[in-house]
Amino acid sequence: MSEKRSFLKELNKNRTLFLMIAPTLLFFIIFSYIPMIGVYYAFTNFDFEGGLFGSEFVGFKNFEFLYKSGILWNLTKNTVLYNLAFLIIGNIMQIISAIFLAQLASKWFKKTAQSLMFLPYFLSWVLVGAFVFNMFSDLGVVNTLLKQIGLQPYDFYLNAAPWKYIIVFFNVWKGIGYGTIIYLAAIMGISDELYEAAKIDGANIFQQIRSITLPLLKPTFILLILFSLGGILKGQFDLFYQIIGNNGLLYDATDIIDTYVFRSLTVNFDIGMGTAAGLYQSFFGFVLIMTVNYIIKKTREEYALF
């Protein structure tokens, strides 16, 4: 009772503040919290007439189907492997770029390179789709070049093999500038004195990087990787959809949870199944983040998320 009264008192005292944050809270209630109730669809055989609680309750049947049909395994495998490739290749490229950017002498060169590398981040995924069309379609640049050197043109849209590399390439391509800036900022935080001392000891530039820059970047790198692990089941929907689209021939190698859920909604109209796949993704993502955060809290308190 007394707690309630103190809340009301607080509400009255800070009405303006409450009013100012109210629209934002309302936004999250409507678009985030209420849809969380909607995960109930995952346990139903959804019918459009019945709505939320009018559909037939089927328990874990949808999950069972996803699991037994092998769909879930394939989606999980693809999502996780793609994300690992993105993370590892992306971060390595970003660290290398940042180290060179930090050490080269020409100011003009650095500014230009950084600007050009950051540019892809600003372009829409639809435009990336246009690049892919320009390069890999039957009339694309790659086939033009193949014909020029007297080879047979290659039909990309019938073969799943090359798309893995194309997808990873464009993901790394789009994110390289962003990540480089973050690592560059971390490198700039390293004290000059360390490098000076190493120089006096006769360490050349490669030795300096190996013994100073890399070890000091390690915490940033590990943290970025750890927190990305929380999102390992979340795919880059835009990337996959713009590059692959609805080409069923390529699904085996390129279907991720997000694209499957999207198709359940827009193509197959299988609401129950799609929600089940989405809930599986959310639930395990949540467990992963909690676990990672717990580990960080135990080892390096100051970096924990909450």
Place this chain on the structure above:
Amino acid sequence: MHVQAEELPMVRKTNKGTKIKPDKATIAFNVIGYTLLTAISIVCLIPFWLIVAGSFTDEMEIIAEGFKLFPNTISFEAYKSVFATPEQIYRAYGVTIGVTVAGSVLGLLLTSMAGYVLSRKDFIYRNSLSFFIYFTTLFSGGLIPWYIMMTKYLGLKDSYWALILPPLVSAWNIILMRNFMKSIPDSVIESAKIDGAGDFLIYRKIILPLSTPGLATIGLFLALGYWNDWFNANVFITSDHKYPLQFLLYKILSSAAVLRTQTGAYLAANVVPPTETLKMAVAVVATGPIILLYPFVQKYFVKGLTIGAVKG
């Protein structure tokens, strides 16, 4: 992520004073560095060059030989065709600009108000409400319940609101804003309170002017998101006069919609209508503004990325 929000010094001080000949390792390092970064920069530019080159190629050349790095002849046919009947493009431009401006302004207002409230140390619910907002990034109901909420319960199918609302506020932006505002000294707020200023007045007259860099950064991130958004149009928008620019481009690329051009005139003149090259031309037209603005706004984005630790 523990980086101070400062201008990134682009250059580390090198010992210019001492005239020591660089050793072999440094020379090797420089050669590798300049080569590698030049290569990466070119790779970042090439796709762009391909689109521009493709848009200026003659349609016949494409059909005969395919897209190339360097077209044999320059042709303006695709652009002529786009601007012969530009209504659709202009219309999509209008939708995108309208949604971007409305969404960014409204989003910035909500984000800055929420950030301000959560940064006030005398607001006792700031931590619990911060977590309430932050939790939405940890767990979600997924795409389908959200879609059903938007369409069935809010009735936003084919409404401009379906383009404005989804990206409006994000937990990430609110936390970023809150951290910006936390750096404003409490004494400023205190003295204004003693002078009898209300909470909203303090926000409007003191906090907002002092948070301009933060507002610029978040505003630009919001605007970029709206400009490049095609997904919401893809799932919610059904009438083609409401297509935003990126979605129109997507439709044209996937050949689901053909730009309404005077194809008849081409057929009469026995000329091949530009279809492949037209796709490229629309891509150029849709991306132009981003490229033109990029040099001016880049530094704000860099600032935004290197803002200090984000804690829930």
